[in-house]
Amino acid sequence: MTSKTAGHNDPPVIIVGAGPVGMTATAMLAREGIPVVLIEAEPVPKTDWRASTFHAATLELLERIEITDQMIAEGLSVPRYQFRDRRDGLVAEFDLTLLRDETPYPFRLQLNQQHLVRMLYERLRTDDNVTMFFGSRVDEVAGTSDGATVLMETPTGPVTLHGSYVIGADGAGSTVRQSLKVDFAGYTHPERFLIASTTADISALVPGIAEVNYVADPQEWLFILRTPESWRAVWPVPPEVSRETATSPETLQAQLQGLAPCPGGYPIVDHQIYNVHQRVASTFRVGNVMIIGDAAHINSPMGGVGLNSGIHDAMDLTNRIIRVLAGTAERESELSTFAEIRRRVAIEYVQADTRRNTERLAETDDARRRENQAEMRAIAGDPDRARAWMRRVSLLESVRRFGIGTPPHEYESIRAAAG
Template structure:
């Protein structure tokens, strides 16, 4: 039996919108839906809000969207405003600095806000826990999903045992190993990088050791590139882990200390307050929508973290899908057209912006050909020196360009033919 928009169940307590995944994307989707009074059930495998340190950058376009659910004030109270970032070379030092202030006449947020993603998750979980429109089901696993004529039926295993839940619509925001995507049989094509990435956090102030260092730094090097950034809690350093090393070897305290000492000598020794090793992929789901089910965030697309757009584009997915579901629930929209528009818009953005830019950023950092490396340096210097080119570059990396081009939740009739 397949879903039919003509017989779709209305969004109500008996058929809520079910969000699978309680990370920043799922929490954002639930908050956006609840803000319009829609009943929501959020299903999350972890027994409590997840303490994942991985992503920490919120760009201008994302902050504008999050402002609509009234969370940006709390984020700014805990976060760190970073108006510039640097492109550096490990041998040659500073190559170019880019100033988000060039966008001051286009956005209320002409900067990056550095805030570890678990804080947004915590903030939204606390709010949703008090919201009468939302049921939070932590410690609950999705064991099956079947599309029905009027929506979807989910099989769940949790503290209350095995249960079933009927949904009008489903948003799968349950990460790269998405149970929702797998249940739908949607392909997740792409590739996995041969190296893994290590992310290490320390309380040592790297700017005291390297005074010309920015708060956000992309450092090119043919042997071992770096990504160095400041968050409110710590300085974080990302570097590649060769495939010949196990996770245990890559996490050896002596090796971590050697790696950090190569960034900047520190006689007292670096305290390590968090460390993770993880695989990195460039993959996009073959479809972002199947019947009444949408895929969002890492369930729909995963990418290199170089550029800080994975979390941001996932939040854009969540807001785009939520706006469409709000219109559908209000009876003012063609459900099939809205969900198809979500699929086309968000997949186009994932391919043309997220995948393309993060791959380019990563390749630039790890380039081994000296001539190509020098050309990259010249290109970056030339862009930074030209205000108009720098403005266009910053507009793209902050995701303002993709939002201006496609909108977020823009009605199908308003979308141009450029959306595939």
């Protein structure tokens, strides 16, 4: 397959996975006139409701593909969020407008991830630089001296493609990662997480509640947030409770009624139950094949950073590939720097923070629970500490510290300073 755009004679970049991370990577490369082949196992663009938070650092990065304004127009901008206790009520409230001098987006944007997929699909399906294979399953990926080869099964039969690079954005069960025989070390939480979405107005049922809330409880913590379509509640499901029991209409209704009584019952428009992992791949790159997003690192959703860090991976990697294909950068140093930086961010920020958030909500020791409450109140009550806290959880800190697509020679000085 050859380039569709004058000036680019390299084989296409092959991207496996057309979720928000794979679509973002595709859009970044296509805007530079680089040919891309996008492969997706599902027959149509994904409609998964699971992730729904976009942080300030991510909205800044998505300006590069000119999609941020459309997202904000369709989404819900949330400037404040709360830490609550199921017994004690409000513990602390954080106001993201404290970051207004540091970012043009001092809020969390609540927008279900399938909307970003839809927006980018509508744009990319008519882009001459993009070839899409939906309903096509990748069976094997192998690196070559001048790129990589993908074997896939399409609706019309097997196809073999050769690309200059292969990017695996194909989720936690990544075929690309498995083909590379890359270890995915970590652990799986014993409980599963359940998301239920309702059109009931929870803010009317729980006075004073914010549009994003982390609710601690030693028996059953909750994460409650609002999106443009609905309110969503996330809670843990003990391992001994079957999927059928956990997702039955009676159980879902009882769980939501336990949050706040709703006369006439909660109208439930969607629900999902899934296993939760804390895992990081041993490397994000083997030769000319790279993995990003959930294919490279997966974590608890407490903090809303999984989707965001995956988009950051995509932006970092594609910036490097663009430079390499333009002949202004050296391939080995660029790709090695991508793998090192993004794995470091995954461990030091994404994994550390989401694990800490989940443990804080589920703490069973009463003395530690009180200590956690006192700490959160102290942070929220001090504008400087609150800014530092929100800078980190919005991923502004990691982006300012390591950059996105930072050239290798600049990263050397960052690494020396960071230790």
